[in-house]
Amino acid sequence: MPRLARKNTGMDREQRLRIAIQKTGRLTDHSLDLLSRCGLKYSRGKDQLLCYGENMPLDVLLMRDDDIPDLVQEDVCDLGIVGSNVVREKQLAQDAARTTPGFEVLQELDFGRCRLCIAVPDDFPWAGVGSIAGRRIATTYPNILADWLRSAGITAQIVTLSGAVEIAPRLGRAELICDLVATGGTLAANHLREAATVLECQAVLIRTPVPLSKPKEQWLDRIRLRIDGVQQVKESKYIMLHAPRSALPEIRRLLPGSESPTIIPLEGSPDRVAVHAVCRENVFWETLESLKLAGASALLVLPVEKMLA
Numbered sequence: 001m002p003r004l005a006r007k008n009t010g011m012d013r014e015q016r017l018r019i020a021i022q023k024t025g026r027l028t029d030h031s032l033d034l035l036s037r038c039g040l041k042y043s044r045g046k047d048q049l050l051c052y053g054e055n056m057p058l059d060v061l062l063m064r065d066d067d068i069p070d071l072v073q074e075d076v077c078d079l080g081i082v083g084s085n086v087v088r089e090k091q092l093a094q095d096a097a098r099t100t101p102g103f104e105v106l107q108e109l110d111f112g113r114c115r116l117c118i119a120v121p122d123d124f125p126w127a128g129v130g131s132i133a134g135r136r137i138a139t140t141y142p143n144i145l146a147d148w149l150r151s152a153g154i155t156a157q158i159v160t161l162s163g164a165v166e167i168a169p170r171l172g173r174a175e176l177i178c179d180l181v182a183t184g185g186t187l188a189a190n191h192l193r194e195a196a197t198v199l200e201c202q203a204v205l206i207r208t209p210v211p212l213s214k215p216k217e218q219w220l221d222r223i224r225l226r227i228d229g230v231q232q233v234k235e236s237k238y239i240m241l242h243a244p245r246s247a248l249p250e251i252r253r254l255l256p257g258s259e260s261p262t263i264i265p266l267e268g269s270p271d272r273v274a275v276h277a278v279c280r281e282n283v284f285w286e287t288l289e290s291l292k293l294a295g296a297s298a299l300l301v302l303p304v305e306k307m308l309a
């Protein structure tokens with residue numbers, strides 16, 4: 001890739017920030033979207049591994065998520081966007097090896113929320129966490145799992161895999177798995193169900209602990225301020241709907257990330273109300289369909305441009 005070769009000079013590393021993000025997976029689109037919302041315009045290199053920042057001294061490296069803490073640690077990148085699950089796993093491994101972490105967590109990014117879960121085959125006789133004792137559990141997060149088992153006082157065998165954990169029970173490599181669950185689609189497709197939560201996770205921004213050159217530190221400060229701005233309004237939506245009063249508890253439960261909706265009586269229909277709420281998460285078609293099933297009608301979703309608490 002000639003462009004990278006030309007740009008990747010010693011001088012450039014002094015001047016340009018480099019951030020690693022997940023190449024393919026749950027965090028990829030959100031990470032690129034966040035950087036775009038922070039104002040970054042980029043062109044993608046031929047090998048699809050490096051995006052060159054055209055209007056900011058910030059280049060984006062697309063990598064396997066599990067490698068991102070190491071890339072920051074080894075100073076290949078100054079910054080990284082990665083799941084807190086990957087960060088935690090790395091930190092626990094480093095604690096065990098008594099080495100100091102070569103990266104710092106700067107902030108949570110409020111996307112890529114998921115949970116690290118114990119999941120069992122559909123026909124597994126689950127009767128609470130005691131059912132784990134003495135079993136084999138396949139995972140790519142052996143340190144987090146070991147830590148959780150220890151604090152739960154459970155003895156079990158950890159089978160460490162590098163991927164495709166969800167097929168381990170079918171292959172007879174383990175009876176249970178410990179893996180990330182976001183929508184639950186992967187579990188369902190593999191006839192598994194969620195049984196216990198080990199860790200709640202989301203994307204975080206990490207940086208090298210090594211001081212950067214002055215221009216790079218200044219750009220990092222600007223980028224972080226822009227991230228804060230993006231987070232204020234990000235996926236907020238204003239949602240309006242009509243509903244029977246009796247459906248309110250279910251509707252409030254379904255409204256994503258809304259604190260206290262405004263409930264307005266509807267003229268001429270004492271049993272029905274209008275509900276207005278700011279949802280601090282994206283509102284998906286699935287949510288609207290569930291709201292409708294719960295009795296809502298006249299659903300309207302509007303973008304929120306600015307918000308002042």
Ligand code: PRP
Nearest residue numbers: 025026065180181182183184185186187
């Ligand atoms: C995770 C996990 C599952 C998937 C679960 O992969 O390993 O494959 O997400 O999501 P779902 O519940 O919405 O189906 P991730 O993108 O984190 O990449 P990985 O392959 O590095 O684990």
Ligand code: ZN
Nearest residue numbers: 064065066140
């Ligand atoms: Zn991974």
